[in-house]
Amino acid sequence: MKYLHLPRLLNELWRIMLILIGATLAGAGFSLFQVPYNIAAGGVSGIAILINHFTGWPVAMLYLIMNIPLFVVGFFWLGRWRFLFSTALAVFIFTVTTGLFDRYLPAVLSTWPITDNVLLSAIYAGLVGGIGGGLLYLAGATLGGTAIIGRIIQVKTGLSLSQIYLFVDGAIVLAAGVIFGWEIALYAMLTLLLSGQAADFVLEGPSRARTAMVVTTRPQPITRALIAELGRGVSYWEAIGGYTGEPRTIVMCTIYRPQVGDLKRIVATHDPHAFVVIGMTQQALGEGFTELRRRN
Numbered sequence: 001m002k003y004l005h006l007p008r009l010l011n012e013l014w015r016i017m018l019i020l021i022g023a024t025l026a027g028a029g030f031s032l033f034q035v036p037y038n039i040a041a042g043g044v045s046g047i048a049i050l051i052n053h054f055t056g057w058p059v060a061m062l063y064l065i066m067n068i069p070l071f072v073v074g075f076f077w078l079g080r081w082r083f084l085f086s087t088a089l090a091v092f093i094f095t096v097t098t099g100l101f102d103r104y105l106p107a108v109l110s111t112w113p114i115t116d117n118v119l120l121s122a123i124y125a126g127l128v129g130g131i132g133g134g135l136l137y138l139a140g141a142t143l144g145g146t147a148i149i150g151r152i153i154q155v156k157t158g159l160s161l162s163q164i165y166l167f168v169d170g171a172i173v174l175a176a177g178v179i180f181g182w183e184i185a186l187y188a189m190l191t192l193l194l195s196g197q198a199a200d201f202v203l204e205g206p207s208r209a210r211t212a213m214v215v216t217t218r219p220q221p222i223t224r225a226l227i228a229e230l231g232r233g234v235s236y237w238e239a240i241g242g243y244t245g246e247p248r249t250i251v252m253c254t255i256y257r258p259q260v261g262d263l264k265r266i267v268a269t270h271d272p273h274a275f276v277v278i279g280m281t282q283q284a285l286g287e288g289f290t291e292l293r294r295r296n
Contacts, residue, residue: 024132025094034100040180041172043143044102045063045145050176060098125195134200134203189258208256210259213251
């Protein structure tokens with residue numbers, strides 16, 4: 001008798017939970033902050049707002065219909081059946097959430113309005129929708145639409161989601177400007193940019209780490225002090241100065257952001273003539289930082 005491996009089962013349940021939360025958040029942000037002000041911030045959802053303006057057809061129905069042909073593209077490029085199930089679930093939840101909000105939201109907001117400020121709506125549409133979209137990407141799903149195209153480009157090129165959304169959805173924002181006015185287009189662009197940034201933040205997390213490169217003639221005392229006082233591993237290698245032609249040692253150490261001051265103090269104590277470069281590290285995985293895990 002075969003049993004489903006427990007860690008794999010838990011991983012799948014966690015993935016489905018991310019899809020449920022992410023799609024619901026994205027749908028809520030879209031219905032609460034974008035639809036009431038015609039903020040067509042790109043994507044199939046933006047096209048649905050444009051069509052709804054002329055036809056009055058439900059935004060949720062338009063969104064679902066336009067996603068069907070894009071499922072075929074995503075099926076072949078983003079994981080086949082696994083992708084199809086994840087994205088179909090996300091699109092279904094987004095559609096249901098949007099449909100329910102569109103039906104019952106006006107009555108609720110007439111009693112308990114959230115905001116009449118278009119700028120606040122544009123900001124929170126980007127933040128809430130971006131967080132929802134980022135959770136979906138963590139689960140290996142998308143909200144369909146141009147997000148499928150954006151995800152394919154990201155996988156193939158390594159570009160950030162914010163850059164991809166800017167180019168892929170720019171034409172839709174321009175169309176919104178022509179139809180609703182350029183002020184609405186500016187709000188839509190703000191929503192688009194914030195959405196990409198929020199999604200990147202969810203995917204990659206806050207930058208808590210810094211990586212220091214120290215060019216020094218006294219690597220041993222600096223290395224011992226970094227290990228003893230900061231508890232961090234150190235790597236170093238020999239180099240030749242391009243201007244002086246003299247031998248130097250490059251010491252590399254990845255630390256947490258609050259440890260930057262201590263690192264500079266240590267280097268200054270042991271080699272005041274050292275050259276130090278400290279850069280932001282987006283992710284640090286492994287011993288002493290976030291555990292490196294293999295996702296099933």
